[in-house]
Amino acid sequence: MPPFAGSHPTGFLTSQQRTDSNIVTIDVGGQMFQTTKQTLTSAGPKTFFSSISQTSSLFTPFIDRDPEIFSLLLSLLRTGNLPSKAKLFDLQDLIIESQFYGIENLLINSLSNPEQLEPFNLQKSLQLPLNGRDSPSTVATTPYGSLHVAHGSKITTFDWSLRRKSTVLTHFTAVDSLLALSPSLAAAGANDFSGLQILDLENGYVKDTLNWENVTKSGSTVQAIGSSPEQMFVSFESSRRNSNSIVVYDLHSLRPVTEIAHNEIYGADIDSAIPATKLQWIESHNLLMASGSHSGPSGVSGNIRLWDVRSGNVVWEISEKVDCFADVAVSDSLNAMFKIGVNSGETFYMDLKNLGAEKSSWVCLGDKRKVLNGKKEGFGCKIETQGNQVFCTKGGDVELWSEIIMGSSNNRIFKKNLMGRVQDMGGAKITNLAFGGSRMFLTRKDLQCVEVWQSSSREL
Amino acid sequence: MEEESTSHGTAESNATDRIKLNVGGKLFETTLTTIRSGGPDSLLFALSNRFSNDPNPVFIDRDPEIFSVLLSLLRTNHLPSTSRRFSKQELADEALFYGIDSHLRSATSPPPFSGIDASIVCSIRPASEGLPSTFTASENGSVWIAHGGQLSSYDWNLIHSATVRTHLDEINSICRVWPEIAAVGTDSDAGLHFYNFSGSRHVGSVHWSDPLDPRIFKARVNAITASENSVFASFDCPHRENCILEVDKAKLQIVSELGRQSGNQAKHMAPGKLNWVPATGVLVGSAVTGGAFGYSGYIRLWDPRSGEVVWETNEPGAAGRSSRFGDSFSAIDVDVEKLLLFKLCSKSGDLAMADMRRLSNDPWIYLKEKNPSLWTDGGDGSNSSVVHCYKGQAFVARGGELEVWSRVQEVVECESERERESDGEGVYRRNFVDKREDSEKGVIKKIEGGGDRLFISREDVEGIEVWESSHSAGAISVL
Numbered sequence: 001m002p003p004f005a006g007s008h009p010t011g012f013l014t015s016q017q018r019t020d021s022n023i024v025t026i027d028v029g030g031q032m033f034q035t036t037k038q039t040l041t042s043a044g045p046k047t048f049f050s051s052i053s054q055t056s057s058l059f060t061p062f063i064d065r066d067p068e069i070f071s072l073l074l075s076l077l078r079t080g081n082l083p084s085k086a087k088l089f090d091l092q093d094l095i096i097e098s099q100f101y102g103i104e105n106l107l108i109n110s111l112s113n114p115e116q117l118e119p120f121n122l123q124k125s126l127q128l129p130l131n132g133r134d135s136p137s138t139v140a141t142t143p144y145g146s147l148h149v150a151h152g153s154k155i156t157t158f159d160w161s162l163r164r165k166s167t168v169l170t171h172f173t174a175v176d177s178l179l180a181l182s183p184s185l186a187a188a189g190a191n192d193f194s195g196l197q198i199l200d201l202e203n204g205y206v207k208d209t210l211n212w213e214n215v216t217k218s219g220s221t222v223q224a225i226g227s228s229p230e231q232m233f234v235s236f237e238s239s240r241r242n243s244n245s246i247v248v249y250d251l252h253s254l255r256p257v258t259e260i261a262h263n264e265i266y267g268a269d270i271d272s273a274i275p276a277t278k279l280q281w282i283e284s285h286n287l288l289m290a291s292g293s294h295s296g297p298s299g300v301s302g303n304i305r306l307w308d309v310r311s312g313n314v315v316w317e318i319s320e321k322v323d324c325f326a327d328v329a330v331s332d333s334l335n336a337m338f339k340i341g342v343n344s345g346e347t348f349y350m351d352l353k354n355l356g357a358e359k360s361s362w363v364c365l366g367d368k369r370k371v372l373n374g375k376k377e378g379f380g381c382k383i384e385t386q387g388n389q390v391f392c393t394k395g396g397d398v399e400l401w402s403e404i405i406m407g408s409s410n411n412r413i414f415k416k417n418l419m420g421r422v423q424d425m426g427g428a429k430i431t432n433l434a435f436g437g438s439r440m441f442l443t444r445k446d447l448q449c450v451e452v453w454q455s456s457s458r459e460l
Numbered sequence: 461m462e463e464e465s466t467s468h469g470t471a472e473s474n475a476t477d478r479i480k481l482n483v484g485g486k487l488f489e490t491t492l493t494t495i496r497s498g499g500p501d502s503l504l505f506a507l508s509n510r511f512s513n514d515p516n517p518v519f520i521d522r523d524p525e526i527f528s529v530l531l532s533l534l535r536t537n538h539l540p541s542t543s544r545r546f547s548k549q550e551l552a553d554e555a556l557f558y559g560i561d562s563h564l565r566s567a568t569s570p571p572p573f574s575g576i577d578a579s580i581v582c583s584i585r586p587a588s589e590g591l592p593s594t595f596t597a598s599e600n601g602s603v604w605i606a607h608g609g610q611l612s613s614y615d616w617n618l619i620h621s622a623t624v625r626t627h628l629d630e631i632n633s634i635c636r637v638w639p640e641i642a643a644v645g646t647d648s649d650a651g652l653h654f655y656n657f658s659g660s661r662h663v664g665s666v667h668w669s670d671p672l673d674p675r676i677f678k679a680r681v682n683a684i685t686a687s688e689n690s691v692f693a694s695f696d697c698p699h700r701e702n703c704i705l706e707v708d709k710a711k712l713q714i715v716s717e718l719g720r721q722s723g724n725q726a727k728h729m730a731p732g733k734l735n736w737v738p739a740t741g742v743l744v745g746s747a748v749t750g751g752a753f754g755y756s757g758y759i760r761l762w763d764p765r766s767g768e769v770v771w772e773t774n775e776p777g778a779a780g781r782s783s784r785f786g787d788s789f790s791a792i793d794v795d796v797e798k799l800l801l802f803k804l805c806s807k808s809g810d811l812a813m814a815d816m817r818r819l820s821n822d823p824w825i826y827l828k829e830k831n832p833s834l835w836t837d838g839g840d841g842s843n844s845s846v847v848h849c850y851k852g853q854a855f856v857a858r859g860g861e862l863e864v865w866s867r868v869q870e871v872v873e874c875e876s877e878r879e880r881e882s883d884g885e886g887v888y889r890r891n892f893v894d895k896r897e898d899s900e901k902g903v904i905k906k907i908e909g910g911g912d913r914l915f916i917s918r919e920d921v922e923g924i925e926v927w928e929s930s931h932s933a934g935a936i937s938v939l
Contacts, residue, residue, distance in 0.1 A: 029488065062491075090540070125937060125939050126935045127936040128935050129579075129936065131576070132576060132577070132891055132894075133891075153889050159933075167576055169866055
């Protein structure tokens with residue numbers, strides 16, 4: 001954002017130029033401020049500032065607000081960042097003033113931008129306590145860092161600055177899948193409750209209930225929710241557990257668009273009886289990753305499928321019998337799929353480049369010998385990708401895998417690091433892992449709080 | 461956002477709308493609308509009138525820093541974070557000086573109380589004899605605590621404002637009659653007594669007597685409640701005969717006597733709890749005793765104008781569902797806003813609800829816990845329990861644990877929800893308010909809500925806990 005993008009090459013204007021002036025003088029609470037029209041219009045059209053910049057220069061607009069905070073917000077307008085003296089002020093005050101001037105989005109951009117996530121610089125810094133006795137079952141985030149936490153039958157929402165929260169009561173006994181549609185809107189579903197509810201978290205009511213009409217006319221429980229920029233994907237299973245499907249909704253109108261992966265179960269066909277429990281949109285391939293697993297007497301088995309949503313066809317699939325995944329995630333920028341083996345607890349990757357080729361198989365990143373020892377070391381582990389990094393939880397720790405580009409070798413090299421300092425290691429088992437804004441959020445077993453990891457330079 | 465910017469006199473406001481103030485040497489400039497938002501009785505309003513044509517700033521000989529906080533409050537309706545530099549008392553005093561204390565009150569008072577999202581904000585501990593025997597909360601969030609024969613008043617900021625020593629050794633029931641006058645009664649001494657906080661003096665007493673019956677003597681007060689014009693107190697003689705006396709609030713004299721009964725059975729005991737329901741003009745009295753054979757008691761509704769009983773139920777023995785026989789209630793409360801009666805069943809531990817507009821032979825709807833992991837294994841009878849209704853939620857204390865039953869907002873399109881919504885069972889949900897460690901502090905004796913706060917006293921614990929909801933995330937730094 002160039003503040004001096006107009007005809008003047010520098011910020012200094014001579015006194016002669018003043019008459020046709022580009023300079024705007026504003027009186028805020030008795031203190032005078034001078035700035036340029038360009039700076040004011042950078043707040044965006046239809047904001048308070050753009051209307052001021054259009055007024056004639058003959059008279060000084062007066063704003064009846066606090067001048068000190070205004071000076072900070074003016075710096076934000078000029079540079080896109082808050083000056084360091086803003087640290088002396090409470091962020092909540094800045095937010096309220098920025099809302100008054102209609103430039104909260106600039107503040108969010110400067111403080112909670114997902115592009116500012118620094119994986120190697122994240123440290124455990126905040127705990128967001130939750131009232132009551134229920135520990136979080138699932139969390140969901142918006143790109144700019146608002147956070148929805150489901151605990152028991154309640155959903156608590158934290159705003160992007162993690163300063164304000166509100167809690168609503170839902171019909172669910174526990175929410176198992178949650179998707180943040182906006183800072184105040186979420187889609188929630190449960191394994192034991194029929195229908196997907198679109199919840200207005202500001203006013204605490206159910207805006208809409210989405211059901212899947214299955215053949216047996218029984219209820220439809222929600223197994224997973226995912227989204228692409230345009231669509232929402234919901235994996236439903238009938239309450240009688242004899243059919244399942246993935247319904248595609250338009251993200252804005254919430255109307256069903258199409259239905260893929262419809263399975264009716266006859267007999268003992270285990271593979272089709274497994275509903276998808278994780279849905280992830282792969283932007284670069286325009287495919288939907290759907291994975292589901294089932295724990296039986298012979299161990300855990302599951303499948304991963306990549307769906308072309310438009311045609312409703314499976315593009316690629318893999319059945320997992322040995323060391324099935326505990327969790328799967330696809331990284332767009334690494335063009336690879338990652339899993340944690342439920343038995344070995346090790347991380348594997350598969351290149352998406354040669355999908356469909358016969359040789360596509362998992363490459364173990366850790367100790368290959370541990371694969372067949374029958375234990376369930378990976379049980380409950382989570383894996384998430386963010387940019388070029390892969391985050392895996394192992395018990396109470398988070399492993400960070402990153403690719404090292406060496407150029408020559410054919411095999412890709414991934415190396416891991418344990419996140420956090422010695423004092424942050426271990427602790428109760430991690431149950432959820434999510435990213436929003438420039439922060440990472442963790443929840444742990446039996447702890448009624450959310451842990452926030454952020455970079456020291458981007459602290460809120 | 462648009463409305464806000466116009467109301468605060470923005471770019472287009474002309475110079476005559478503006479006002480300059482010199483507070484303790486520091487210059488402030490604001491608009492007349494802002495400065496007058498305190499209302500016509502405030503000092504700031506008066507100042508803005510007097511000097512509107514004077515080019516010199518109005519001089520106010522007060523601290524400029526607190527003024528800047530209060531000016532921000534007038535401009536934004538929020539207290540800025542700089543207010544934390546000042547104590548609540550300082551801010552309240554200064555706001556009172558400028559006549560904008562109602563602004564301060566609305567900005568600092570907690571958000572609507574929600575039991576699913578509440579935490580302990582503080583504990584009020586009287587300086588001496590700190591075990592509260594009873595307390596009463598008022599609608600503005602202030603509380604009167606009775607402890608060791610003293611009455612202490614804490615204002616809406618929860619700052620101690622006055623203590624009165626009464627002639628009683630221990631106060632067991634208390635009721636707010638006027639903003640400064642409390643009605644108190646005790647188990648150990650006769651009569652209903654009125655004390656005034658301003659001047660801390662005794663202003664009257666009422667005793668139950670009957671010229672025709674000399675045995676009516678030394679009657680003690682068990683419960684007190686107040687309507688707009690009257691105070692109702694249940695009196696109980698040493699030989700257990702009892703009645704409810706209606707006392708005129710203005711004259712502090714007995715108006716009438718109702719519900720006189722012999723007291724020789726559980727269903728004729730003196731009511732241990734009285735609730736006035738202003739919407740219907742009905743007085744609700746209830747009594748519960750627990751013994752070796754379980755709980756017994758009654759709920760009775762009187763129309764005080766006629767003195768007639770409108771509705772009553774006795775347990776055990778009331779006609780009702782056979783499945784609930786022997787599951788008599790151990791605690792009762794009335795939701796006077798939503799016109800609901802709540803009872804807590806002693807054996808099953810279930811909460812039951814009855815609509816006061818449709819009371820019948822068996823009006824109870826039993827609220828069920830939907831979450832199997834939270835099913836109670838039934839009350840074992842030894843736990844003391846309390847029910848209190850506040851803001852449409854029912855708070856239930858079992859021993860030291862505090863839970864809330866709150867209504868889930870109705871589904872907008874409820875075709876899919878079958879008929880569950882209509883009978884009211886499906887819409888209440890149970891959640892714990894407290895954490896496990898809170899429940900270990902002691903058995904909850906009394907719960908009362910007021911001013912979006914919930915006050916709780918516990919057995920053998922000094923002081924009372926104050927619970928509030930908050931929109932603040934309350935993040936804790938763990939660096």
